[in-house]
Amino acid sequence: NAGVTQTPKFQVLKTGQSMTLQCAQDMNHNSMYWYRQDPGMGLRLIYYSASEGTTDKGEVPNGYNVSRLNKREFSLRLESAAPSQTSVYFCASSEGGVSLYGYTFGSGTRLTVV
Amino acid sequence: AQSVAQPEDQVNVAEGNPLTVKCTYSVSGNPYLFWYVQYPNRGLQFLLKYITGDNLVKGSYGFEAEFNKSQTSFHLKKPSALVSDSALYFCAVRPPGYSTLTFGKGTMLLVSP
16 A cells, blocks of 8 residues: 655755656556645645646746656656755645545655755 | 635644644635645645535544634634644645645644643
């Protein structure tokens, strides 16, 4: 019962470096999401994919790109990391739009940019 | 623009006492409303939702929430708090016509023995 799996769990980057955060779900969900969590700001939507082959910007997309590789996988890429991108990143999935149970979340990636 | 407000950064309650975590929303139409809980170093877990129907919704771990349309509120409640309920709680809303959730800033619940 893996649900939503995120890798890596922790990462430290230097300013200007790039990296890709990986997310995979095994629930056959259509929709996937990337959020960032910052103290006092709750969760903010970065990008989402309503279905395989589509992606859309959320509230805070600047500095990020995404790829919906297939129905299972949705990756988030930081091309040139900045200290302002230090955050905890959560991937989530749902059956379609917002399902009966809302989202299923991964356990998060804690990213520090120095 | 749609928004969710959780007016309390932290709620403190003694074990065995009732607890309330407040949430108000500002959206047009009839939204879907959710509560999630986050334990330290974990992802968010679904607690309960309101879609339509009875204004009192029951969820996991003995939690319930009351939807009040006139006050645009969706407060989370539990009759008797447990120390293990201590966690970060998020209210979320899906406005009509949207396919994503907007989250509040979260409320830390601390239950003392």
